[in-house]
Amino acid sequence: MSRTNPILNTDSYKLGHFLQYPPGTQALSGYITTRGTSMRPEIVFFGLQAFLKEYLSQPVTAIDIAEAQDIAALHGQPFDRSGWQHILNAHGGFLPLRIEALPEGSFIHRGVPMVQVVSTDPACFWLTSYIETALLRAIWYPSAVATSLRDVKQTLMPYLKNSCDDPDGVIATRLADYGARGATSLEQAGLGGLATLLHFDNTDTLEAIVYARRYYGAKMAGFSVPASEHTTMIAWPQSEEDASFAHMVDQFGDYPTYSVVSDSYDIHNAVSELWGKALQQKVRSKPGTLIVRPDSGDPIDVPVQTVAQLAYHFGTRLNAKGFKVLDDKVRVLQADGVSLRDITMILGRLEGMGFSAENITFGIGASQLQKINRSIYSFTMKCTALMDDKGRWRDISRRPVTMHERLPEVGRRAVVFEANEFTSVRLEELGRRENHLQPVWENGNLLRECSFDEVRQRVRTKHRQDF
Known part of the structure; x- marks a missing residue:
């Protein structure tokens, strides 16, 4: 990513908020959560560590301050030159903030804080709210993608449980991420692809690998x-389609798995005549598994027919649950614009025909990375406590007369684990219970680092428990 001016990584109107608080304000505390209620934990918290490390x-720097001051003046906003200069001089330019968070990969109910922020220097107490735009944006997107993909996973799992011998072992390979070209930016592809990898192992989004x-x-x-x-396939004329397929087998048949898009001219001829007859022995002679990819035509009928045709030509075996599994030399991938x-419908039809769900995998793209917004799960950040000039914390919250929405809980919060779920309590009521909102960042220092394997294990363990 190119360098971002930290001062300008906010909303315009926040430039003037340093002038708006009560005299004597020493600190602000706020937290990120999701509005509403849920009967079960449904939100997957993810993405904070990437923001901490990158932003x-x-x-x-002094250059940042000069640039921000110039922009603010031209933009019609006041600017706290002395406050930012203090941050540069007293803190080396690092924001004096303490950030607490749940372990990434946690599953939480709506309304439970996942991140809590408090300012640590009375001279710039306003930073807690100032960082809202950047911090909320950094968390809501990867968390929303991870939450959405969990729903996809839960939708697929019953088909696997019904027809596969090892549904837990198969589920992570059922979807592959091909969403990079449908993302709005490199960063969106990286973060969205990274969130996808919490649930599924296959990806062609290289930026997700880099981010991990x-x-x-x-x-x-x-x-x-x-x-x-x-x-690469239509570079060969239709009269040489058999040669193009044979070339793929020669080039990649020694890999564990290789994929060949087979609908460039006639998917039915490609499957029944070329793969099923002319090239079957060539495919069998290689150690790798051929994945036949039927992209065009009816998105439900064609992949089902492809599985059936390959079963006819290559044969099947029955698994322990009595469902047909294709010969290990062939599988099917449907990846073009397929919806959940x-x-x-594909898995249901295959199951009705006696085929196991493990015969086919699916590609997902922009539908999972793009059709996501903050409002789907109502992510929000609210400041809920203020320290006055006597060092006393007091609750702050709006109390509109005419609204009936459920407002965020006030005060400084802690999160405890009770009845196998995370629950929010006031910090002063924590007692001897463990607070799972743990400090992860303070004044420019990363206090606690998690690995991707840890986060993924947390997510997948919870998924297995749910089933």
């Missing part, structure tokens, strides 16, 4: 396979 680790290494220390967080695309509704 809060960048100190404010850079921010969570993962040597390799996801896997890909050699695969063709239409450009399409996936369930």
Whole structure:
């Protein structure tokens, strides 16, 4: 990512908020949560560590201050030159904030704080609210993607439990992320792809792999396979389609798995005549598994027919649950514009025909990375406590007369684990219970670091418990 001026990583109107608080204010405390109620934990918290390492680790510089002052003046906003200069002089440019958070990968009810922020220097108490824009944006997007993909996983799991011998072992390979080109930016592809990898192992979003290494220390967080695309296949004329397929087998048949898009001209001919007859022995002669990719045509009928045709030509075996599994040399991947509704219809139809769900995998793209917004799960950050000039904390909250919405809980919060769920309590009522909102960042220092494997294990263990 290119360097961002930390002072300008906020909303315009926040530039003038340093002038608006009561005299003598010493500190502010606020937290990020999701509005509303839920009968069960449904929110997956993820993405904070990437923000801390990428953005809060960048100190404010004199150049940043000069740029922000110039922009504020031209933009019609006041600017706290002395406050930012104090941050530069007294703190080396690092924001004097303490950030507490739940373990990433935690599952929580709506309304439970996942991150809590408090200012640590009375000279710039206003930073707690100032950072809201950047911090909330950094958390809501990867958390929303991770939450949405958990719902996808829960939708797929019953089909696997019904028809697969090892549904827990199979589930992580049922979806592959091909969403990079549908994202609005490199960062969105990286964060969204990284959130996807919490649930599923397969990805072609390289930036997700980079982010997992850079921010969570993962040597390799996801896997890909050699695969063709239409450009490489139609470079061969239709009269040489058999040669193009044979060339793929020659080039990649020694890999554990390789994928060949097979609908460039006629998917039915490709499956029944080329893969099923002309090239079957060639495919069998290689150690790798061929993944046949039928991209075009009816998104439900074509992949089902492809599985059936491959079963006819390559044969099947029955698993312990009595469902047909294709010969280990072939599998099917449906990846073109497939929706969750399409996936369930495909799996339902295959199950009705006696085929196991493990015969087919699916590709997901922009639908999971793009069709997400903050309002889906109502992510919000609210300041709920203020320290006055006598060092006393007092609750702050709006109390509109005409509104009936459930407002965030006031005061400084703690999160305890009771009845197998996270619950929010007032900090002063914590007692001897463990507070799971643990300090992870203070005044420019990363206090606690989690690995991607730890986060992924937390997510997947909870998924297995749910089933």
